[in-house]
Amino acid sequence: MKPRKVSERVQWMGAIDWNRRLFDSLIPLPDGTSYNAYLLRGSEKTTLIDTVDPAKVDILLEQLRDIPQIDYLISLHAEQDHSGSIPTILEAYPHAQLICSQKAQELLIDHLHVAKERIKIVNDGEKLSLGDCTLAFIYTPWVHWPETMVAYLEEENILFSCDFFGSHLATSDLYAGDDPYVCEAAKRYYAEIMMPFRSIIKKNMEKIGDLDVKLIAPSHGPIYNKPQCILDYYRNWISDTVANKVVIPYISMHGSTEKMVEYLVSSLAERDIKVEKFELSSTDIGKLAMALVDAATIVIGTPTVHFGPHPIVFSVTQLANALKPKVKYAAIIGSYGWGTKAVEQIAGLIPNLKVDVLDTVMCKGYPRKEDFEALDRLADKIKEKHALL
CATH class of the missing domain: 3.60.15.10 (Ribonuclease Z/Hydroxyacylglutathione hydrolase-like)
Structure with a gap:
């Protein structure tokens, strides 16, 4: 040129x-x-x-x-x-x-x-x-x-x-x-x-x-x-202004976490809340970062790998902590086979995010009726918080 x-x-x-x-x-x-x-x-x-x-x-x-x-x-x-x-x-x-x-x-x-x-x-x-x-x-x-x-x-x-x-x-x-x-x-x-x-x-x-x-x-x-x-x-x-939007970065190994994310997206949409979900095995992290610029809530979805979060979820959660978006609320959902410490480990990865953790929904194996009901309650809680924005 x-x-x-x-x-x-x-x-x-x-x-x-x-x-x-x-x-x-x-x-x-x-x-x-x-x-x-x-x-x-x-x-x-x-x-x-x-x-x-x-x-x-x-x-x-x-x-x-x-x-x-x-x-x-x-x-x-x-x-x-x-x-x-x-x-x-x-x-x-x-x-x-x-x-x-x-x-x-x-x-x-x-x-x-x-x-x-x-x-x-x-x-x-x-x-x-x-x-x-x-x-x-x-x-x-x-x-x-x-x-x-x-x-x-x-x-x-x-x-x-x-x-x-x-x-x-x-x-x-x-x-x-x-x-x-x-x-x-x-x-x-x-x-x-x-x-x-x-x-x-x-x-x-x-x-x-x-x-x-x-x-x-x-x-x-x-x-x-x-x-x-x-x-x-x-x-x-x-500014401190956030949108009526939920960002869901997640990964699924055997379909359980995927099913929970799909259900939560639908439940939030029914409550007139915009959702952007990112399947982390193929996500452009720049797009995820853009979504976090003005999102009010982040919901992290993970299966359990050796009692902790999936390594890709671990990495992206650490990145979100480094980016310090102005999100106000967070939640963790996912699944495990026999035991999990994924919630505690993810919570320890986000000290820079000054968020109110609304709820955690972790299911054993494939989600059941009570797990979907818990996701509906999470959606209700998000709607209640977003109404105050």
């Missing part, structure tokens, strides 16, 4: 990674991703904001082929998909000064072996003149590493947000426009990466709240030329 004009001063550069399907050896990328860098040319200084994943550095170097000088190379976030090519760019432009936050300096030295003398630290709120335009730096820690910051081009009202407001989406479109698919990709991105830091993101949203933003230029996905859309979505996602 060739450089693309954003404004008279700003060009998009970077790489569209159409074929990447896994991030951090964990996160599914069904739609690929992009690594966005931005070249700013002021009347006196030229600046490159972020770089690209090292695997795509040749693309960035080709885009920079006719740029004789870079005065400043800005690292908004030290993770390798944005900063991994910094050593290559610094070698290509030996007079460029690397600009980063206080905490980023140590990470860039440790992770990329950048020479300390090439680094200039900027403080929260500090400004950098490029001649006829100015960049203001705002610290936004934990979106999603501790050293992250954003940069605001005051004269053009452009917020360079790096991972903040990003979306893993490979597209030839430079701008998001009104495309709902971009917002869905952004929700997946928030769920998988940002959700654990919801309370801190609230504070960061306040820090940028007074800016007059006309464009949000993230480092993944298209540029938001109608930024109010993504800002409103984020305000909803980080």
Whole structure:
């Protein structure tokens, strides 16, 4: 992809990674991703904001082929998909000064072996003149590493947000426009990466709240030329508001847990409660994370394996605990052959979820009439709690 004009001063550069399907050896990328860098040319200084994943550095170097000088190379976030090519760019432009936050300096030295003398630290709120335009730096820690910051081009009202407001989406479109698919990709991105830091993101949203933003230029996905859309979505996602929705991640070995889940889904639907169920042997964990963004209740379904929960349920429950969704209620259902400690073990896996555990329904063998009646009572209890939302 060739450089693309954003404004008279700003060009998009970077790489569209159409074929990447896994991030951090964990996160599914069904739609690929992009690594966005931005070249700013002021009347006196030229600046490159972020770089690209090292695997795509040749693309960035080709885009920079006719740029004789870079005065400043800005690292908004030290993770390798944005900063991994910094050593290559610094070698290509030996007079460029690397600009980063206080905490980023140590990470860039440790992770990329950048020479300390090439680094200039900027403080929260500090400004950098490029001649006829100015960049203001705002610290936004934990979106999603501790050293992250954003940069605001005051004269053009452009917020360079790096991972903040990003979306893993490979597209030839430079701008998001009104495309709902971009917002869905952004929700997946928030769920998988940002959700654990919801309370801190609230504070960061306040820090940028007074800016007059006309464009949000993230480092993944298209540029938001109608930024109010993504800002409103984020305000909803980080709020305490939850939906009348139950998410049921589960697995079944011999059909017992499957039968209980099917019955509970039907029972909840009869009570006008939306349900999203995820059979974990084939689930896209990104879809599960998205469902948890605004769910009021999670019901974990598991058979018993050697007295504990199924290993896949164990793993996904631990992941849900790490993601820290704002669910308010939880329940555990499942089955066992002769004995079980699955409930106790699952409960011990979710200390980060500040939930009211409504009930547990564990049946021995295949569910009987009394087990289905217990599931109906659980559905009644969920309906009662959801009515208070």
